[in-house]
Structures are given as C-alpha cells and as structure tokens.
Ligand SMILES: O=C(O)CCC(=O)C(=O)O
C-alpha cells in the first residue's frame with residue numbers, strides 16, 4: 001500500500017458509514033491532511049451528501065476560537081475544489097521519498113496536494129462504468145474475461161479460499177505514530193510446480209507481501225488454485241500475443257515457451273461492502289517493469305476502480321478519469337503491461353452489495369449458502385532477474401521496494417523506476433529514506449523484450 005491507502009484507511013476506520021475513496025481524498029485535501037478533521041468533516045452536514053447550502057468548507061474547518069491560517073497552496077478558492085491526483089512518491093518531485101516516520105501531516109499534504117491549477121481547468125469527466133469487456137479494452141490497459149473457469153471449479157475454489165481466509169491476515173503499517181490496519185484480509189502463495197518452494201530465498205518475497213513481517217514458509221497453491229492457474233495462463237498468453245510488448249518486459253522466454261507464467265499468487269478476502277483496498281499501483285520489487293497481472297474474482301460482485309495518473313507535463317491539458325468495472329463471480333481481469341505504470345487501482349467500499357449464491361453446494365446434498373464475501377486471487381510472475389538475492393538493500397539492511405515514477409513517464413523513453421527504503425512500513429515507521437534510480441543493465445537484469453534480436457515489440461504495432 002502507499003500513503004494514499006494509509007490515509008484513506010485511517011479516515012475510513014473513524015467513520016461509521018463507508019465512503020468512496022474520492023470523497024475521502026477530497027475531505028483530506030480540505031482538511032490539510034489531518035485525518036481526524038477529514039473524518040469529522042465527512043460526518044458533518046457539510047461533508048455528507050446532505051450538504052447545507054451556503055456553508056463554506058474553510059469556514060467549517062476553522063477552529064471556533066482561533067482564526068485559521070489559510071494553507072499557502074490553497075490561496076485561490078478554485079484550488080480547493082480540485083480533485084487531487086493519487087499520491088505519488090516520485091523522488092524527482094520531492095528530492096527524496098517521504099518517510100512514513102514523518103510526524104508532520106503537512107509533509108504528506110505536499111504530496112497529496114494537486115499541482116498548481118492552470119488558469120482554466122481542463123474539463124473534468126465524471127466516473128465512467130465499463131460494463132462490457134469491449135468497453136474495458138477500449139478505455140484501459142486491462143481486459144475482462146467473463147466466466148473464465150468451468151462453473152464447478154470456480155465454486156470449489158471459492159469455498160476453498162473462503163475457508164482458508166479464516167487464517168489470513170490484515171496487513172498493518174505505520175502512519176505517523178500509529179499502526180493502521182488494512183481493511184481486508186490477505187494471503188500469499190507460491191507454486192509447487194515452479195520449484196519456488198524449494199528456494200528459501202522466495203520466503204523473503206512472501207514476507208514482503210506481509211509488509212516485512214516474518215510469516216513462515218509461504219503456502220503452496222491449493223489444488224483448485226493450480227487447476228485454475230493453468231486455464232488462466234492459457235487465456236493470458238493468448239491475450240499477450242495479440243498485444244504490443246514493451247521493451248522492459250521479461251524477454252527471457254525461449255521460443256515455444258509461454259510468454260508469461262504464474263509462480264506466485266496473492267489473495268484478498270473482502271467481507272461485506274465496507275471492506276476495501278485504496279488506490280495504489282502494485283509494487284514492482286519482484287515483478288520488474290511492465291508486469292502483467294491476472295486477477296480472478298470469486299463471490300460477490302464488487303467494483304474495480306481504475307484511475308490514470310496524469311503525467312505532470314499534461315496536468316494542465318487533461319484530468320484523470322475514474323473507470324469503474326463491475327467484477328462478477330468467475331471473471332478474470334488482466335492488468336496488462338503499462339497498467340501499473342499509468343493507472344492506480346482500488347476496490348472502493350460500497351454501501352450496498354448483492355449477496356452471492358454459489359451455483360453449486362459444497363456437498364452434493366448440501367445447500368449453497370449465500371455469502372457477502374469476495375475472494376480475489378492475483379496470479380503473478382515474479383521475474384527470474386528480480387530474485388530476492390538481486391534486490392538492493394537500504395541502509396536499514398532491508399530489501400528496497402521498486403516503484404515507477406508515474407508522474408514523469410514519457411512512453412518508454414524516459415521511464416524511470418526507483419528503489420526506495422521499505423523499512424518504514426514496520427520498524428516503528430522509521431526508515432532510512434534511502435533511494436536510488438534503478439539501472440536495468442547496470443544491475444545485470446534482463447534479458448528484456450527490447451534486448452532480443454527479433455523484437456516482439458513490432459509484432460503487432462496496431463495493438464494498444
Ligand atoms: O481485489 C482486487 O481485485 C484487487 C487487489 C489488489 O489490488 C492487490 O492485491 O494488489
């Protein structure tokens with residue numbers, strides 16, 4: 001998770017009712033990053049949907065006795081109404097990544113705050129629901145595959161994972177001086193057939209999933225997950241062959257081998273509409289640049305939200321749009337290469353959800369009990385050139401996290417990735433703040449698609 005998630009989760013935890021992430025981010029901006037003010041604001045008449053006419057937000061936020069000083073960056077009233085971009089920690093903008101150990105909320109606001117408004121704001125488009133695979137493919141770097149597994153396998157896998165989720169964990173991390181907890185359960189699996197479970201060094205990758213907490217050896221794929229994975233690999237490879245390949249994608253696949261294979265999976269369980277995950281892009285530490293991630297949805301239908309991070313040099317020209325994709329039971333969303341570099345994704349809280357009634361009962365004579373739970377499994381390909389031994393360590397001695405510089409990307413030409421200290425996620429929120437630019441060649445990584453003689457980048461130049 002990143003800092004936006006942290007703030008959103010903390011505000012959510014103070015609210016009796018679920019709110020959308022957009023609403024919470026707006027409230028955070030209005031309250032200058034102060035979590036408690038944002039929560040109070042959302043519970044007030046001003047912040048709630050029952051807005052009282054004529055109440056000015058800043059007036060409301062002012063403490064009654066003292067005259068509140070206007071935050072310097074919000075000197076114009078128009079800037080107070082700008083929806084902020086998702087949090088970005090690009091060191092190019094801030095010189096060094098912000099530390100989660102910071103005790104000054106205003107530091108984080110410097111990140112949350114949108115860039116200076118141009119004189120005339122570019123038009124803002126309301127969120128758009130993408131209800132068909134065609135619309136998803138047209139507007140996002142994702143594809144949606146409905147009824148991807150045989151129905152009985154989808155049901156069996158749902159039951160297996162729902163039962164297993166009793167043992168799953170809520171991730172925790174530090175925000176200022178407090179520990180916050182993720183609003184959903186999570187778990188991490190490695191694949192038997194890939195030999196990964198024989199390589200102790202992958203345990204480190206599993207620990208990374210749990211924010212650095214030691215968690216024993218990761219669990220192997222359950223049988224149903226293995227069966228589903230084979231089908232998903234085949235769908236994904238067919239899709240990948242139709243698409244443009246990026247130069248920094250993994251290119252070490254000998255001819256005839258699948259382009260992509262899953263060797264780990266992470267799973268999430270959302271019990272009821274209140275459970276969620278905030279806007280984030282997945283860390284690239286073991287995935288490397290331009291990863292493809294296959295995300296299977298089982299159980300109750302939830303919205304998957306995607307929002308582009310508009311590069312800094314384009315913020316005066318266009319605003320990010322939010323896309324909502326309803327994900328029914330047994331659907332596969334493939335986040336294709338460039339999705340993690342360009343978009344943030346989330347599962348926002350929902351006021352109302354439909355109960356899921358499985359097509360098949362657990363046992364032939366049993367009944368299929370309705371459920372408010374959604375299981376998500378993200379099948380991932382941890383790249384051989386990003387094995388744990390190759391991950392640089394910061395001054396705390398902890399493996400660093402790899403993130404793209406989303407704000408300053410320029411197609412593939414000037415893309416940059418940053419290794420940054422991850423110790424602050426635990427360690428009382430205190431990290432060394434060390435960071436450095438990733439250098440693919442210098443760090444001996446590859447081969448990438450761009451290193452191959454017969455570059456697959458030209459295979460389908462028409463493809464998105
Ligand atoms: O539940 C989902 O569909 C998204 C999960 C996710 O974004 C993640 O695990 O990184």
Ligand SMILES: [Fe+2]
Nearest residue numbers: 280281282345
């Ligand atoms: Fe994610």
